Amino acid sequence: MSMTNVSVPVLEGRSLGKTLGGNRVLDGVSVSLPKGCVKVLIGPSGAGKSTLLQCLNFLMPPDSGSIWLAGREVNGKSRRELCSLRQQVGMIFQDFNLFDHLSALENVRVALMKVKGLSRLDAGERALAELARVGLGDKAALYPANLSGGQKQRVAIARALAMDPKVMLLDEPTSALDPELIGEVLAVIRDLAQNGMTMIVATHQISFSASLADEFLFMDKGRVVEQGSPAELLGRGSASRTQAFCAKISELTGETEAECRV
Amino acid sequence: MDFSVAFSAAREALPYMLGGVVWTVGLIVGAMLLGLLLGVPLAVIQVYGPWPARRLVGVHVWVFRGVPILVQMYIFYFGLLSWLSQLPLFAGLGLDSPFVAAVLVLGLTSSAYQSQIFRGAIQSLHAGQLKAARALGMTDRAAIRSIILPQALRLAIPAWSNEYSILLKDSALAFSIGVVEIMARMRSVASATHEPVSMTFLAGIIFFALTWVGVKALSLLERKVRIAGYTRQGAA
Numbered sequence: 320m321s322m323t324n325v326s327v328p329v330l331e332g333r334s335l336g337k338t339l340g341g342n343r344v345l346d347g348v349s350v351s352l353p354k355g356c357v358k359v360l361i362g363p364s365g366a367g368k369s370t371l372l373q374c375l376n377f378l379m380p381p382d383s384g385s386i387w388l389a390g391r392e393v394n395g396k397s398r399r400e401l402c403s404l405r406q407q408v409g410m411i412f413q414d415f416n417l418f419d420h421l422s423a424l425e426n427v428r429v430a431l432m433k434v435k436g437l438s439r440l441d442a443g444e445r446a447l448a449e450l451a452r453v454g455l456g457d458k459a460a461l462y463p464a465n466l467s468g469g470q471k472q473r474v475a476i477a478r479a480l481a482m483d484p485k486v487m488l489l490d491e492p493t494s495a496l497d498p499e500l501i502g503e504v505l506a507v508i509r510d511l512a513q514n515g516m517t518m519i520v521a522t523h524q525i526s527f528s529a530s531l532a533d534e535f536l537f538m539d540k541g542r543v544v545e546q547g548s549p550a551e552l553l554g555r556g557s558a559s560r561t562q563a564f565c566a567k568i569s570e571l572t573g574e575t576e577a578e579c580r581v
Numbered sequence: 582m583d584f585s586v587a588f589s590a591a592r593e594a595l596p597y598m599l600g601g602v603v604w605t606v607g608l609i610v611g612a613m614l615l616g617l618l619l620g621v622p623l624a625v626i627q628v629y630g631p632w633p634a635r636r637l638v639g640v641h642v643w644v645f646r647g648v649p650i651l652v653q654m655y656i657f658y659f660g661l662l663s664w665l666s667q668l669p670l671f672a673g674l675g676l677d678s679p680f681v682a683a684v685l686v687l688g689l690t691s692s693a694y695q696s697q698i699f700r701g702a703i704q705s706l707h708a709g710q711l712k713a714a715r716a717l718g719m720t721d722r723a724a725i726r727s728i729i730l731p732q733a734l735r736l737a738i739p740a741w742s743n744e745y746s747i748l749l750k751d752s753a754l755a756f757s758i759g760v761v762e763i764m765a766r767m768r769s770v771a772s773a774t775h776e777p778v779s780m781t782f783l784a785g786i787i788f789f790a791l792t793w794v795g796v797k798a799l800s801l802l803e804r805k806v807r808i809a810g811y812t813r814q815g816a817a
Binding site for chain 2: 376378398402403405406408409410412414416417418419420429430433434461462464465475478479482
């Protein structure tokens with residue numbers, strides 16, 4: 320298969336399996352991310368969403384199955400291939416994981432210098448541009464401890480974007496945020512999607528992701544149990560498990576069922 | 582006891598005693614540095630290394646924490662180093678000097694304790710720090726150097742300052758193999774002047790002053806490198 324073939328997914332996981340502490344956390348999950356698509360992972364906690372995302376960039380090496388980047392299988396044993404994979408696959412964590420001893424600017428700059436080999440000056444310029452892109456150009460000098468949760472997550476997004484990723488993995492990017500801070504992060508994610516970024520997002524923000532996603536993947540007990548467009552799974556008359564799950568969440572978060580329907 | 586006699590004897594002995602400070606400071610600086618240079622990599626190996634390397638570090642830590650410093654000094658000075666210095670390879674390097682033996686023993690012992698200080702500091706960091714660095718494409722080596730150690734070393738300063746104050750007093754054992762540091766000088770002045778009590782006091786005051794200066798300096802350093810707005814859990 321040629322690398323320029325548009326039908327080749329940017330990133331693909333095939334039959335991924337992972338057992339942790341005797342639990343089958345991932346049980347043969349396949350997911351494929353064609354260029355520009357947005358996929359959303361939903362499902363109860365413990366379903367394996369986070370594990371799936373971390374297997375896709377080998378933060379957690381899968382026990383079985385394979386990862387394909389632009390049509391080439393990634394060799395998880397090669398340090399060089401791993402570093403190259405991870406540069407091309409941006410990751411956003413639920414609890415931000417900003418480097419506590421570095422300012423916002425330094426957080427974005429450090430990998431540009433240490434991984435991409437940019438000079439301090441060039442890396443700093445790029446970092447500032449990325450911070451401005453997420454609306455934090457004026458917070459560059461602040462340390463994580465002095466940023467709000469929403470600002471921290473936006474710095475984390477800027478940090479990932481600075482590496483020019485071809486695809487982004489977002490692991491519950493708003494789950495650790497106070498309700499009033501969720502909007503600013505969702506706005507950045509929406510902006511990314513509209514600019515054609517390929518993404519897979521684990522989230523409980525149902526109505527937001529329904530408006531963005533090309534496909535929902537509903538996971539339970541380490542498997543993808545339902546898969547389809549938001550309209551198929553959440554549309555009027557749907558009796559899907561996805562629909563039942565989303566209705567339950569919406570009840571808890573105060574969204575009306577109508578908002579949940581697409 | 583005539584205090585004025587004791588006081589003037591102490592004052593007369595002061596310059597000679599202070600001459601010992603040079604040796605004590607030399608011992609402690611050498612030993613703390615050796616302990617730091619070995620302790621940090623030992624800690625990194627113990628946290629991130631493969632199991633055979635971890636086992637070796639474990640043995641190092643057990644040996645140097647388990648054998649009394651005085652016993653080690655005898656082994657190094659009268660045994661190991663005097664034997665090594667007779668080999669052509671090491672001839673003329675001054676390995677048979679008591680100072681070298683004392684720095685090595687104090688430094689190796691300190692490396693065992695310091696490795697545990699740094700190991701604890703590294704393990705107290707959130708696992709997400711290393712994950713985030715890896716997710717950006719950093720090698721583990723780069724992540725440990727630019728992300729893990731800068732944070733861990735900051736957290737380690739209070740315990741490190743404790744290690745300094747302990748090691749400073751352990752350095753007094755170097756008199757037993759003939760380093761003319763404060764303790765050794767105290768003993769010789771005490772017997773020459775028949776003023777053991779005042780000389781012991783004087784030595785105690787000098788050790789106390791060195792402890793105070795070092796601990797204060799490290800607490801200044803701790804404040805200087807503090808991360809803006811960063812407080813540990815439970816702190817206000």
